[in-house]
Structure formats: C-alpha cells, structure tokens
Amino acid sequence: xIVRILGEGQFELxxxxxxxxxxxxxxxxxxxxxxxxxxxxDVLSRLxxxxxxxxxxxxxxxxxxxxxxxxxxxxxxxxxxELLASEDVRES
Amino acid sequence: xxVMKRLTNIVQxxxxxxxxxxxxxxxxxxxxxxxxxxxxxxxxxxxxxxxTAKKRIELQAQQLQQAATKLQGQARQALAQNREDLAxxxxxxxxxxxxxxxxxxxxxxxxxxxxxxxxxxxxxxxxRVEAFRTQKETLKASYTAAQAQTRIGEAVSGISESMxxxxxxxxxxxxxxxxxxxxxxxxxxxxxxxxxTDLSGSSDPLQAQLDKAAASGDVELQLAQMxxxxxxxxxxxxxxxxxxxxxxxxxxxVVADKPVAPAPTPADPFSLDDAGGAS
Numbered sequence: 001x002i003v004r005i006l007g008e009g010q011f012e013l014x015x016x017x018x019x020x021x022x023x024x025x026x027x028x029x030x031x032x033x034x035x036x037x038x039x040x041x042d043v044l045s046r047l048x049x050x051x052x053x054x055x056x057x058x059x060x061x062x063x064x065x066x067x068x069x070x071x072x073x074x075x076x077x078x079x080x081x082e083l084l085a086s087e088d089v090r091e092s
Numbered sequence: 093x094x095v096m097k098r099l100t101n102i103v104q105x106x107x108x109x110x111x112x113x114x115x116x117x118x119x120x121x122x123x124x125x126x127x128x129x130x131x132x133x134x135x136x137x138x139x140x141x142x143x144t145a146k147k148r149i150e151l152q153a154q155q156l157q158q159a160a161t162k163l164q165g166q167a168r169q170a171l172a173q174n175r176e177d178l179a180x181x182x183x184x185x186x187x188x189x190x191x192x193x194x195x196x197x198x199x200x201x202x203x204x205x206x207x208x209x210x211x212x213x214x215x216x217x218x219x220r221v222e223a224f225r226t227q228k229e230t231l232k233a234s235y236t237a238a239q240a241q242t243r244i245g246e247a248v249s250g251i252s253e254s255m256x257x258x259x260x261x262x263x264x265x266x267x268x269x270x271x272x273x274x275x276x277x278x279x280x281x282x283x284x285x286x287x288x289t290d291l292s293g294s295s296d297p298l299q300a301q302l303d304k305a306a307a308s309g310d311v312e313l314q315l316a317q318m319x320x321x322x323x324x325x326x327x328x329x330x331x332x333x334x335x336x337x338x339x340x341x342x343x344x345x346v347v348a349d350k351p352v353a354p355a356p357t358p359a360d361p362f363s364l365d366d367a368g369g370a371s
Contacts, residue, residue, distance in 0.1 A: 003096070004253070006103070007209055007261045009216060025094035032095065047096075060216060061223035063250030069099035072264065083260075084095070087102045 002058065003051050004066040005073065011055025020050060021068070032077060032084075040077045048073045106259070107252030117244040118235055121228040124251045128221045131258055135214050138262045142207045145269045149200045152279050153193060159283070160189045166302060173305040181298050192279060199272050206265040213261050217254075224251065 001018055004010045013021075024047045031040040047070055058064065071080045163186040170178035224247075231244050 004100070004103070004257065006099070006257055007213070007264070010254075021096070022094065025096050028095050059223075060219035061227065063220075063224065063227070063247040063254075065104060065246065065249035065253050066100055068094075068096040069103050070096060071099065072261075079264075080095070083102060084098060086106075087098060 001068070002064055002066045003055060003068045003070065005048055005051060005070045006075075007072040010058035010064070010066055011051050012058055013051065013055040017054045018068075021047065024050070032081065035077065037077050040080075041074075044071060044075065045073070103256045103260070104249065104253050107249075107256035117241060117248070118232045120248050121232060121244060124248055125221070125224060125228055127255060128217065128224065128251065131255055132214070132217050132221060135210060135217060135258060135262060138265050139207065139210045139214060141269055142203055142210060142265055145272045146200060146203045146207065148276055149196050149203070149272060152276060152283075153196050153200075155283055156189050156193050156196070156279070160186050160193075163189070166298065169302055169306070173302070175301070175305050178298055178301055178305075185298075192282070195275060196279070199268070199275060202268050203272060206268050209261060210265055213258055217258060220251075220254065 001013050001015055002010050003013055003021070024043055027043045028040065028047065030036075031043055051070060071083065163182045167179040167182035167186070170176070170182060227247065231247065235241065235244070
C-alpha cells in the first residue's frame with residue numbers, strides 16, 4: 001500500500017500497518033467535523049509520524065499512484081477544508 | 093470515506109486533467125516528461141520568489157530596528173529633559189514596532205520553512221526527472237507487450253500525482269508570499285507615513301517638543317555657564333567649557349541637525365544631559 005504525504009513524498013506500508021491509520025483517519029474526520037483545530041493538529045501529526053516511521057520511502061525511480069494521501073505536515077484545518085472542498089467543486 | 097482516500101482522489105483527479113490529452117500512451121510518456129521539466133523550472137522560479145520575499149522582510153525588519161533605536165534615543169533624551177510624557181510616547185511607539193517585528197518574524201519563519209520544503213521538492217523532482225527520462229524509453233520500446241501498457245498507465249498516474257503534489261506545494265508557497273506582501277505593504281505604509289521613522293522631521297510633534305525642550309535646556313545651561321564665567325568660584329571651570337565646544341556632534345544623533353541655540357558657545361553634550369537631568 002502506497003501512502004503519500006503531500007509536499008514530502010510517497011511511502012510503502014504493509015497492509016497490516018494500515019489498520020492504525022484507519023483509526024487515526026476516522027479521528028481526523030471527527031476533528032474536522034467538530035472544527036477542533038487542536039485535535040486535528042495532534043491527529044495529523046501522529047498520522048504523518050506513523051507513516052514516516054512505519055513506511056519505506058518510495059525511491060525517485062519508482063512511478064506509482066498512491067492509495068492514500070495525507071495533507072501537508074502542519075496544515076491548518078482551514079487549508080485541509082479548502083483542499084477537500086475542491087472535490088465538491090469538481091463533482092458539481 | 094476517510095480524509096486520506098478523498099485527498100487521494102482529489103490529487104489524482106487534478107493530475108489526470110494535465111495528462112489525459114494524449115491518446116497514445118507513448119505520447120503520454122513524452123508529455124509527462126515535458127511537463128515535469130516545465131514544473132522543475134516553475135519550482136525553481138518559486139524558490140527564487142520565496143527568497144526575494146524573505147529578503148524584503150529582512151530589510152523591513154532592519155528599518156524597524158533603526159526606528160526603534162531612534163525612539164529609544166528620543167526616550168532617553170526626553171527623560172534627560174524631565175519630559176516623562178514624551179519619553180512615554182516614544183517608548184509606546186517603540187513597543188508598537190516590537191509588535192510589528194514579531195509579526196515579521198513569524199512570516200520570516202514560515203517563508204524559511206517553505207523555502208526548505210521547496211528545496212527538498214526540487215531535489216526530488218530533479219532525481220525523478222532523471223530516472224523517468226531513461227525509464228520512458230524502456231517503456232516505449234516494450235510498448236507492444238500488454239504488461240508494458242499497464243506499466244505505462246501506472247507510471248503516468250504516478251507522475252501525474254506527484255506533479256499535482258508539487259503544484260500544491262507551490263501554491264502553498266505562493267500563499268505565504270501573498271500574505272507577506274500584504275503585511276509588507278502595511279509596514280511600508282507605516283514607514284512611509286512617518287509614523288515610525290520621520291521622528292527627526294519638523295512635522296513630528298514628539299521631536300518638535302523634544303527640540304523645544306532641548307533648546308530651553310540649552311539656554312539654561314548657557315546662562316549657568318555665563319554665570320560661572322562671571323563668578324570663577326562657581327562649579328563649571330572654564331577649561332571644561334573650552335573642550336566641550338568642539339564636541340557638540342556627539343549629542344547630534346537626534347538634535348545636531350537642528351539649530352539648537354543661537355549662542356556662540358556650543359554646549360558640551362555631556363553636561364547638557366546633566367543639566368537637563370537635574371532641572
């Protein structure tokens with residue numbers, strides 16, 4: 001499974017390692033819905049850290065699409081909201 | 093759907109728009125390569141823009157520092173003249189500058205961070221462009237094999253996605269630059285309007301009052317000196333007066349360019365301060 005951290009690059013993780021990411025992803029959704037900036041920052045930084053520590057960086061000579069994508073490290077809630085909103089624009 | 097999946101779809105959708113023009117996958121490979129080269133140039137230009145923005149902030153910070161130093165000098169001068177009101181005014185303005193400087197520092201840090209990231213992006217992109225250049229020829233040569241077609245599709249998706257990522261990184265850097273420009277504009281206006289730096293100008297009420305106070309202090313001093321000359325028993329010896337005459341510019345940072353006093357004997361800057369403080 002390939003995970004991209006925006007602005008940083010791609011990492012390869014084993015399927016078994018993605019269960020904890022799913023949990024954190026849900027927490028991230030909840031933080032966004034609750035407009036809880038502090039929790040959002042906390043969860044995002046844990047996600048970024050765990051992808052970095054558990055994944056192996058994808059080399060520059062490997063060109064593959066990602067399965068999952070994380071926002072830029074240190075993104076604000078507003079920035080991520082704006083990114084997600086571009087999806088709605090596309091769909092409409 | 094989780095945030096991570098949604099973001100993946102968004103990033104990939106942005107990317108596909110760039111590359112779905114070519115019909116032949118081999119053309120897509122060439123197009124991908126060209127686009128990456130283009131993007132590498134863009135990132136390099138973006139890096140230069142960030143560096144310029146940082147420089148502008150550094151320059152403004154310098155100007156504000158100078159204004160702050162000047163205000164501190166004026167506060168001292170005001171205190172020496174027993175004008176605590178003017179000293180308060182000068183120090184209040186100085187603390188306003190400190191606030192501005194803090195804001196500039198935050199922006200400077202953000203831009204430095206963007207610079208660091210764009211530098212990393214540039215290096216990555218450079219390595220990828222190099223790797224892709226050789227790989228695309230291999231892929232093209234083996235294009236007829238069904239497996240290769242799949243690989244081309246995957247490679248192109250991978251390329252598009254990372255281009256989209258790079259595009260977002262540049263957008264972030266540009267946003268920071270735009271924020272910097274807004275603040276820099278405001279600071280420039282402040283500096284230009286004379287609120288902060290033109291304190292030595294005649295239009296500045298604080299400096300005008302200080303000059304006035306300095307002038308009257310000077311008159312008092314000269315009176316004291318004249319009295320001392322008429323009465324040798326008084327405290328100021330004539331030798332000290334003579335040496336003081338040539339040293340007037342030392343006091344000059346704020347006052348020297350003003351016609352301080354019409355008297356033929358210029359004041360000793362050190363004793364002027366003493367006289368002002370004692371009165």
